[in-house]
Amino acid sequence: xxxxxxxxxxxxxxxxxxISAFQNEGAHDAQGKGMSIWxxxxxxxxxxxxxxxxxxxxxxxxxYAEDIALxxxxxxxxxxxxxxxxxxxxxxxxxxxxxGIDFYHRVIDACxxxxxxxxxxxxxxxxxxxxxxxGGWCHRGTVFAFEAFAALCAxxxxxxxxxxxxxxxxxxxxxxxxxxxxxxxGKFGLSYFLPAVHHVALAQAEGGxxxxxxxxxxxxxxxxxxxxxxxxxxxxxxxxxxxRADALFNRLFIEPALGMGYPADAFPxxxxxxxxxxxxxxxxxxxxxxxxxxxxxxxxxxxxYNAFMPYVQASEVKARxxxxxxxxxxxxxxxxGMYSILQQFAAYKGVKEIMVTESGAAFDDVLQNGEVxxxxxxxxxKEYLSAVLLAKRSGVPVTGYFAWTLTDNFEWAEGYxxxxxxxxxxxxxxxRTMKDSGKWFRELLAQPVQQxxxxxxx
Numbered sequence: 001x002x003x004x005x006x007x008x009x010x011x012x013x014x015x016x017x018x019i020s021a022f023q024n025e026g027a028h029d030a031q032g033k034g035m036s037i038w039x040x041x042x043x044x045x046x047x048x049x050x051x052x053x054x055x056x057x058x059x060x061x062x063x064y065a066e067d068i069a070l071x072x073x074x075x076x077x078x079x080x081x082x083x084x085x086x087x088x089x090x091x092x093x094x095x096x097x098x099x100g101i102d103f104y105h106r107v108i109d110a111c112x113x114x115x116x117x118x119x120x121x122x123x124x125x126x127x128x129x130x131x132x133x134x135g136g137w138c139h140r141g142t143v144f145a146f147e148a149f150a151a152l153c154a155x156x157x158x159x160x161x162x163x164x165x166x167x168x169x170x171x172x173x174x175x176x177x178x179x180x181x182x183x184x185x186g187k188f189g190l191s192y193f194l195p196a197v198h199h200v201a202l203a204q205a206e207g208g209x210x211x212x213x214x215x216x217x218x219x220x221x222x223x224x225x226x227x228x229x230x231x232x233x234x235x236x237x238x239x240x241x242x243x244r245a246d247a248l249f250n251r252l253f254i255e256p257a258l259g260m261g262y263p264a265d266a267f268p269x270x271x272x273x274x275x276x277x278x279x280x281x282x283x284x285x286x287x288x289x290x291x292x293x294x295x296x297x298x299x300x301x302x303x304x305y306n307a308f309m310p311y312v313q314a315s316e317v318k319a320r321x322x323x324x325x326x327x328x329x330x331x332x333x334x335x336x337g338m339y340s341i342l343q344q345f346a347a348y349k350g351v352k353e354i355m356v357t358e359s360g361a362a363f364d365d366v367l368q369n370g371e372v373x374x375x376x377x378x379x380x381x382k383e384y385l386s387a388v389l390l391a392k393r394s395g396v397p398v399t400g401y402f403a404w405t406l407t408d409n410f411e412w413a414e415g416y417x418x419x420x421x422x423x424x425x426x427x428x429x430x431x432r433t434m435k436d437s438g439k440w441f442r443e444l445l446a447q448p449v450q451q452x453x454x455x456x457x458x
Contacts, residue, residue, distance in 0.1 A: 014400030016078030020124040027061035031099035034090025036126035041184035050415035075445025082124035092128030137196040150210040158215035169225040205288035223294035237305035241314035259287035294357030300337030335387035360404035372435035
């Protein structure tokens, strides 16, 4: 395993942890908060694997000061969190909930008091249910509602927050929620997926413009889930299957933002967006010059041709069948995948700066005698950070790494069994226990930062 120090990344490198509103806050109906699509989805029987919900989650709503203090103790200098749209605007439009506004003022103030730079995500999957009842992301009106929400947030917090992330993983929530139906709002099929893609791509740009108009000095970014796509064999069918998968997983949202349009060259079905869902001026509205992009990489994907898979004609060759290192969720552990995806996105001419805004692993953690020995997670972070450092030294403009996540939380359709945290949470008592991975970051980030880089020791 490669060895490195904090100094190897340079004095300006950002070290952060990331959380999200719905997964952490709890207080699902406290102080005027409206219902989100995830509140509605988790109430449907059989949608969450362990039958749980996020009404309480890890109670960040009340324990935010303790959690921010834990992030500071571990040595991080960035705290990334999201704003709950329906806590601030319960119906998605119209009336503003002052109690919600005040809550995020307290969170931001606690970050600043602790010396943590707030990176604020505007949308992390929790669409107000009131907007979903009007069509959600399949409806063009949601774009305008989001633009107004983004402007309100920037206007309200912009004197304190200098770094904004517009969307969290647009391919993730459109594919899982509007194509496969396994995430909120649980819709299935192309007739939902394609309009959702287009409206989310528009919201990505319009939200960025709204933030920049309100806070011209702010840095505006957005995040993309991404995976190195590897063809199972070198035969042409597998190569073309990998090309189609790459168009969806990696190119679908960044290329419209860069003024390149949708990647219909590799996935011709995307031409339906132009024919059915786009207006003639939309093509002028899709591009936006982000100051930085966030990449969120967990695993590579090996794909092969499959004629029986609708539309994409590709299927994943599961990692568990390939005798590779795995996380507790069966995801392949691959620093090479992280390195490759950083190189792929850095090759775009319009990409100015990259931050790894999520990276982490779930394992079957056990609390014993007041400790969680998660050596597998420590090894994961060593491998992925080594890959980030190698990419940085090769010329990739990568300027930060945010671990997912600070505390164990509600992991969407997985419920509470998938633990990603650097801090263990007993969900009955809400007691926090720093895991060995958190202590490892504490040791790494306590190292003095020296000017100039040195070679990685092997």
